[in-house]
Amino acid sequence: xxxxxxxxxxxxxxxxxxxxxxxxxxxxxxxxxxxxxxxxxxxxxxxxxxxxxxxxxxxxxxxxxxxxxxxxxxxxxxxxxxxxxxxxxxxxxxxxxxxxxxxxxxxxxxxxxxxxxxxxxxxxxxxxxxxxxxxxxxxxxxxxxxxxxxxxxxxxxxxxxxxxxxxxxxxxxxxxxxxxxxxxxxxxxxxxx
Amino acid sequence: xxxxxxxxxxxxxxxxxxxxxxxxxxxxxxxxxxxxxxxxxxxxxxxxxxxxxxxxxxxxxxxxxxxxxxxxxxxxxxxxxxxxxxxxxxxxxxxxxxxxxxxxxxxxxxxxxxxxxxxxxxxxxxxxxxxxxxxxxxxxxxxxxxxxxxxxxxxxxxxxxxxxxxxxxxx
Numbered sequence: 001x002x003x004x005x006x007x008x009x010x011x012x013x014x015x016x017x018x019x020x021x022x023x024x025x026x027x028x029x030x031x032x033x034x035x036x037x038x039x040x041x042x043x044x045x046x047x048x049x050x051x052x053x054x055x056x057x058x059x060x061x062x063x064x065x066x067x068x069x070x071x072x073x074x075x076x077x078x079x080x081x082x083x084x085x086x087x088x089x090x091x092x093x094x095x096x097x098x099x100x101x102x103x104x105x106x107x108x109x110x111x112x113x114x115x116x117x118x119x120x121x122x123x124x125x126x127x128x129x130x131x132x133x134x135x136x137x138x139x140x141x142x143x144x145x146x147x148x149x150x151x152x153x154x155x156x157x158x159x160x161x162x163x164x165x166x167x168x169x170x171x172x173x174x175x176x177x178x179x180x181x182x183x184x185x186x187x188x189x190x191x192x193x
Numbered sequence: 194x195x196x197x198x199x200x201x202x203x204x205x206x207x208x209x210x211x212x213x214x215x216x217x218x219x220x221x222x223x224x225x226x227x228x229x230x231x232x233x234x235x236x237x238x239x240x241x242x243x244x245x246x247x248x249x250x251x252x253x254x255x256x257x258x259x260x261x262x263x264x265x266x267x268x269x270x271x272x273x274x275x276x277x278x279x280x281x282x283x284x285x286x287x288x289x290x291x292x293x294x295x296x297x298x299x300x301x302x303x304x305x306x307x308x309x310x311x312x313x314x315x316x317x318x319x320x321x322x323x324x325x326x327x328x329x330x331x332x333x334x335x336x337x338x339x340x341x342x343x344x345x346x347x348x349x350x351x352x353x354x355x356x357x358x359x360x361x362x363x364x
Contacts, residue, residue, distance in 0.1 A: 010300040021196035022294065026269045029238055030202065033230040034209050041216060051212075058208035059201070062298065066200070095201060121197060 015069055028125045035126070035137060045132055049139035053158075056143020063144065064151040067094060076152055080179070080187045083154055087145055088115055095144070096121050101172075111184045115145070116163070116174040123173075136160045138173045145175055155180040194245070199271065203297045210310065220307040227309070231316020232323075239321035242268060254350045255279070257327060258286050261318060270294050288318075290344040293337070301338045309333050315346060327353045 038051040067090060068076045077083040088103040092115075106112035123137045138160035146158040156179045162171040213223045246264050251257040262274040272294060278287040295311045309315075315331040322329050328351040335345035 010298065016297060020199055020271055022199045022202050022271050023269060024195040024197045025238075025241060027197050027202050027205070029234040030206060030209070032237075033234055034205070036233075037209070037213075037226075037230065055205070055208045055212050058211055059204045062204055062207075063201075066298075094198060097198075121195070 015066070024121055024124070027122070031122060031137075031140070032125070034140075045135050048135065049160075052137065052139040053143035053146065056140040056145075057147040057150070060144035060147020060149075061151045062147075063091070063094070064148040067091065078153075079190065080154065080183065083149065083152055084113055084115075084177075087148060091145070091148055092117075095141075106176075109178070111179045111181070113177045113179075114174050115177070116172050118168075118172050119170065120173055134162070136162050136173065138175070141173075142175050145177065149177065154183050156183070199294050200297065203294055206295055206313070207299060210308075214305070214308075220305060224307075224309045224312050227312040228316040228319070231313040231318075232320040233316075234313070235317040235320020235322075236324055238269065238317065239324045242321070251325070253283070254327065254353065255283055255286075257322065257325070258288070258348060261321075262288055265321070266290070284350040286348050287334070288346045288348060290346075293344050296338055299338060306339065309336065310338050311336070311344065318346070318348065326355065 034055065035048075035052065038048055038055070042048045042051055064076075068074060071090060071094075072086075077086050084103060087100075089099045092098065092100040096117075100115045100117045102114070102116045104114050104116070106114060120138055120141060122141060126137045128135050128137070142158045142160040146156060149156050149158070156177045158175060158177050161174045161176060163174045164171045210223070210227070213226055214220075217223050217226065242265060246268060248260060248264065251260060258276050262276045266272055266274045272290065272292050274288045274290045276286055277289055279285070293311060293314075295313070299310060301308060301310065312333065315333060318331045319329055330349040330351055332347050333344070334347045335341035335343060337344055
């Protein structure tokens, strides 16, 4: 869509080493503006989640590339389980400084997987008003995951949900991934599965 | 302070700008919107700055500008700016950034040369200073993305109204 100007584009330059850190609150201010902006352009909650997901998608797609070059020695996973582990550990550690708590396969469907975690730092300062009941701002994280999976050739529908945990005051966030039939068929044809 | 990987911040910002471009389809509108977002970020961020930096009240604009450059940028973006180019009256100066975390991985395409990619920062400064009773105008005059050597924001004090004792009660 866009042309780059000049002969030396950004992709011709060496990749910068990983940058330091910024305070979480700086991100929180930005995230808050992002949510407010998205909210001003939509009329209901599922549209808002979709919009956040779209913004996250752009992040995920680019993050996959950076991570593969920097941390994986230019390798990218081609198997479903390895890719899931990549999201669960490498991507999560990069995003939040730790691995996700759980990675599970759904009991009811073969093509559904779940990553769950408590208190994602992204949504730490967000309180969802009552009238917006089931909104989960982690839709943005779901978008990042969808972007990373899609970029690696694993198209999936990714959604974020709050799930109450017995005995805990706060619900956990579950990122549900439902892979496209083509991905599952390809996986079944791969050797060793 | 709790921190987060700076690249996530960069990429999120980039993704947001792309979304704005897609929604508004007009570069000027996008610049305006970025400034507006920055403004409300600044209004909220100044509280945290005052609470955590343990600084004293600034006596004049000069001191305020130094504080933004040396402490503000350090605290929220982990980089530093320098203040230069004061005019004789001490009401205008430039903040110069050699390194700008917002623009990692970024390249402006031909069609978007008018985009002030980091305009958010101008809004933040304007918003933060407004909350300490300084009305300023802030614009980017040099931008590495547009081929300049450094990032330069021009800061212009329009009016300031020092609070005087007795403080007015809110009514």
